[in-house]
Amino acid sequence: MKFxxxxxIGVGLIGGSIGLAAKxxxxxxxxxxxxxxxxxxxxxxxxxxxxxxxxxxxxxxxxADLAVYCTPVDHIAGQILSAAPRCRPGSILTDxxxxxxxxxxxxEGRLPDGISFVGGHPLAGSEKRGSEYAHPDLxxxxxxxVTQTPATERAALERVAGFWRALGAKVRVMDPEEHDRSxxxxxHLPHLIAAALAGAxxxxxxxxxxxxFRDTTRIAAGDPALWTGIFAQNGAAVxxxxxxxxxRLAEFQKALEGGDLHxxxxxxxxxxxxxxxxxx
Amino acid sequence: MKFxxxxxIGVGLIGGSIGLAAKxxxxxxxxxxxxxxxxxxxxxxxxxxxxxxxxxxxxxxxxADLAVYCTPVDHIAGQILSAAPRCRPGSILTDxxxxxxxxxxxxEGRLPDGISFVGGHPLAGSEKRGSEYAHPDLxxxxxxxVTQTPATERAALERVAGFWRALGAKVRVMDPEEHDRSxxxxxHLPHLIAAALAGAxxxxxxxxxxxxFRDTTRIAAGDPALWTGIFAQNGAAVxxxxxxxxxRLAEFQKALEGGDLHxxxxxxxxxxxxxxxxxx
Numbered sequence: 001m002k003f004x005x006x007x008x009i010g011v012g013l014i015g016g017s018i019g020l021a022a023k024x025x026x027x028x029x030x031x032x033x034x035x036x037x038x039x040x041x042x043x044x045x046x047x048x049x050x051x052x053x054x055x056x057x058x059x060x061x062x063x064a065d066l067a068v069y070c071t072p073v074d075h076i077a078g079q080i081l082s083a084a085p086r087c088r089p090g091s092i093l094t095d096x097x098x099x100x101x102x103x104x105x106x107x108e109g110r111l112p113d114g115i116s117f118v119g120g121h122p123l124a125g126s127e128k129r130g131s132e133y134a135h136p137d138l139x140x141x142x143x144x145x146v147t148q149t150p151a152t153e154r155a156a157l158e159r160v161a162g163f164w165r166a167l168g169a170k171v172r173v174m175d176p177e178e179h180d181r182s183x184x185x186x187x188h189l190p191h192l193i194a195a196a197l198a199g200a201x202x203x204x205x206x207x208x209x210x211x212x213f214r215d216t217t218r219i220a221a222g223d224p225a226l227w228t229g230i231f232a233q234n235g236a237a238v239x240x241x242x243x244x245x246x247x248r249l250a251e252f253q254k255a256l257e258g259g260d261l262h263x264x265x266x267x268x269x270x271x272x273x274x275x276x277x278x279x280x
Numbered sequence: 281m282k283f284x285x286x287x288x289i290g291v292g293l294i295g296g297s298i299g300l301a302a303k304x305x306x307x308x309x310x311x312x313x314x315x316x317x318x319x320x321x322x323x324x325x326x327x328x329x330x331x332x333x334x335x336x337x338x339x340x341x342x343x344a345d346l347a348v349y350c351t352p353v354d355h356i357a358g359q360i361l362s363a364a365p366r367c368r369p370g371s372i373l374t375d376x377x378x379x380x381x382x383x384x385x386x387x388e389g390r391l392p393d394g395i396s397f398v399g400g401h402p403l404a405g406s407e408k409r410g411s412e413y414a415h416p417d418l419x420x421x422x423x424x425x426v427t428q429t430p431a432t433e434r435a436a437l438e439r440v441a442g443f444w445r446a447l448g449a450k451v452r453v454m455d456p457e458e459h460d461r462s463x464x465x466x467x468h469l470p471h472l473i474a475a476a477l478a479g480a481x482x483x484x485x486x487x488x489x490x491x492x493f494r495d496t497t498r499i500a501a502g503d504p505a506l507w508t509g510i511f512a513q514n515g516a517a518v519x520x521x522x523x524x525x526x527x528r529l530a531e532f533q534k535a536l537e538g539g540d541l542h543x544x545x546x547x548x549x550x551x552x553x554x555x556x557x558x559x560x
Contacts, residue, residue, distance in 0.1 A: 123490040143487050172487070185481065186489045190496040193473055195551035196528040198558075201465065206558055207423050207452070209466045210403040212499040213558075216470040219492040220555040224548035228541055235536050242533060246526060248476040253522060256515050261508055268504035271475035275500040278478070278486055278493075 001162040003028045007064035009057045009079060011035050011044040014096050014125055015070035016134030019049030021167040024136040034060035044131040061093065062086040066163060068120075069095040074229035077106035080117060089114035094160045096122055098183065099233040100147050100176035108151045116156035119147035119176060121183070122169060127221040140168035147176045184237035189245060191227055192238065194220040281442035283308045287344035289337045289359060291315050291324040294376050294405055295350035296414030299329030301447040304416040314340035324411040341373065342366040346443060348400075349375040354509035357386035360397060369394035374440045376402055378463065379513040380427050380456035388431045396436035399427035399456060401463070402449060407501040420448035427456045464517035469525060471507055472518065474500040 006028035008015045015033065022028045033050030034057035035041045041053025054060050061067040061083035069076045076095045084093065093115065097103055100119045107117045122144040126133070144164040148157055161171045174182075198220035201209070231238055255263035286308035288295045295313065302308045313330030314337035315321045321333025334340050341347040341363035349356045356375045364373065373395065377383055380399045387397045402424040406413070424444040428437055441451045454462075478500035481489070511518055535543035 123488060126491055142490070145488070170487075182485055182488045186485050186493050190477060190493050192529070192532060193477060194492075194496055194555075195548050196525060196532060197470060197473060198555040199547065199551035200524060200528055201554050201558075203557075205462055205466050207450075208403060208425070208462045209558060210422070211406055212474075213466050213470050214560070215495045215498045216474055217551075217555050217558070218495045218560075220548075220551040222548075222552070224545050224552055227548050228545045231536055231544055232539070232541055235539075239533065239536060242529065244480060245476060246529060248480055249472070249522065249526060252472060252476060253519065256511055256519060259512070259515075261512055264511055265504050265508040267479065268475050268500075268502075268507050271479035271497075271500040272502070272504055274481050275474075275478040275497050277483075278481070278489060278497070280494070280498075 001027060001159075001166040003064075003066045003163070005030045005032065005064045007032045007034065007060040007067040008050060008070060009034045009060060009067060010070035011040060011050060011053070011131050012070065012129055013131065013133045014122065014138075015068070016044050016047065016049040016131030017124070017136065017138035018068055018070065018096070018167065019044065020047070020134055020136035021139060023048060025166055025168075027163065027166045028066075032060045032063060040131070044134075047131055047134065049131055049134055058083045058086050061091070062088070065091055066159070067091065067093050069093070069097070072226050072229050073097040073099045073103065073233050077103050080107055081110055084111045084115045087112075087115050091115055092156045092159055093117045094120045094163075096120055098187065098230045100145070100179045102233040104147055104149060104176045108149065116153045118152060118156050118160040120160060120164065121145045121179065122164065123187075127219050129223055137168065139164065142169055143172050144169035145172050145174060145179050147179060148173050149175060180234050181237045181240075184234055184241040188230060188234055188238045189241040191219050191222065192231070192242065193245070194218065281307060281439075281446040283344075283346045283443070285310045285312065285344045287312045287314065287340040287347040288330060288350060289314045289340060289347060290350035291320060291330060291333070291411050292350065292409055293411065293413045294402065294418075295348070296324050296327065296329040296411030297404070297416065297418035298348055298350065298376070298447065299324065300327070300414055300416035301419060303328065305446055305448075307443065307446045308346075312340045312343060320411070324414075327411055327414065329411050329414055338363045338366050341371070342368070345371055346439070347371065347373050349373070349377070352506050352509050353377040353379045353383065353513050357383050360387055361390055364391045364395045367392075367395050371395050372436045372439055373397045374400045374443075376400055378467065378510045380425070380459040382513040384427055384429060384456045388429065396433045398432060398436050398440040400440060400444065401425045401459065402444065407499050409503055417448065419444065422449055423452050424449035425452050425454055425459050427459060428453050429455060460514050461517045461520075464514055464521040468510060468514055468518045469521040471499050471502065472511070472522065473525070474498065
């Protein structure tokens with residue numbers, strides 16, 4: 001899998017890691033980064049994540065045979081639709097956004113002939129931001145979801161899947177709805193919970209926290225604007241996941257109020273079984 | 281701060297770390313470990329956490345000038361009450377349990393003359409179990425709560441506080457109710473939440489989890505029986521903390537249902553502020 005020119009729109013933790021991995025693994029001859037601040041681009045270039053940087057994301061995509069959008073989920077579709085008319089025939093556009101349905105729906109059927117879009121989402125990253133946290137092995141052995149709908153072009157899907165495999169990722173193809181429903185449970189709900197827990201902590205209790213509280217709330221340090229966009233785009237699935245979660249809390253509450261120690265133990269034992277199966 | 285003979289009842293992660301720290305820092309001339317399995321004692325002795333081991337916890341306490349109970353919270357008071365009549369005058373008994381009110385109430389007023397009890401709780405540890413995870417610096421710079429009630433003997437409190445300081449801990453003295461109310465928020469509720477989140481994950485979603493889910497649910501791997509005991513002893517405070525937490529979830533839900541992005545952003549930004557202040 002080889003691309004002549006790879007454009008990365010948004011060179012933060014994910015975009016920077018894509019650049020480092022693509023260059024390290026010889027997946028692209030040339031990597032152009034696009035961003036809104038020259039300092040960000042200079043840092044990414046100094047780190048070796050991109051060969052050159054531009055403040056004009058349309059210009060970057062226009063030069064590329066593959067453009068990967070690593071910008072906030074509420075910017076991706078707009079950026080792609082504005083760049084597509086300038087792209088060369090045969091160009092493929094993809095993204096790394098944490099939601100898929102809203103993005104895919106906004107783009108499908110609105111691209112010029114010869115330009116393809118395939119949605120993507122690498123399940124990697126952290127609460128950290130910026131290319132200074134980028135790593136060429138960030139995707140190694142991790143799942144990247146690539147979306148498929150009836151409108152998805154088979155050849156473009158294969159190219160995008162091959163791109164992620166070349167970066168070390170395990171590719172899972174699924175439809176955007178399934179992605180969003182799944183990620184509501186595995187990512188968006190945990191973020192909401194971590195935020196609800198962290199936000200309620202009064203300062204006098206800070207020193208009475210230990211590793212458990214810190215682990216459980218770590219992702220609440222993520223960027224609020226990014227996450228507001230994710231919640232807004234996946235609201236219905238998040239509300240469903242939240243409903244199921246509060247149902248489980250109510251189940252525990254009932255056992256605790258009733259002094260049903262066997263039920264508490266079963267609840268905790270079942271959770272431990274799942275968590276142990278998940279690995280560290 | 282120096283003790284002739286230190287008894288550690290329960291030589292797992294916490295008990296083993298106390299032994300390692302006490303020996304490394306010269307806090308005790310001799311450390312006796314008590315446990316229910318010879319293999320556990322042999323391992324702790326091989327690791328250098330104890331000098332000798334016994335299956336008879338009363339015998340261990342009878343030889344000690346300080347005995348520290350690192351057993352499950354629902355065993356501590358019973359073990360202390362059964363050992364106290366055999367202890368030497370001037371002996372001090374303390375514990376490392378995650379709850380304090382039930383334990384302190386069960387013991388106070390029921391000890392022979394000359395035997396003192398002071399409740400304790402080092403805010404350290406993890407979801408791991410066993411002395412193989414013990415570390416001599418586990419308590420370094422971490423808070424240990426030492427409890428004080430109107431019945432607490434001042435001299436014994438000072439000795440126990442001095443013991444923990446000698447192991448590297450920062451000591452906070454508080455009454456058992458305040459401890460339990462605080463830890464319901466900083467430790468017991470997070471455990472419940474992690475368990476509710478982990479337990480609901482269906483196997484087909486395992487591969488769609490990333491670092492966020494793993495961090496948020498890590499403590500759910502803790503021992504179910506230990507935690508059932510903790511929840512049972514601190515039920516009222518946990519239910520209060522749960523009520524406040526579900527109130528915050530409802531607040532988020534309302535904002536999400538209403539499409540109020542500013543409210544979502546405020547919610548997440550406030551959580552980030554707290555989490556950032558807490559440090560890694």
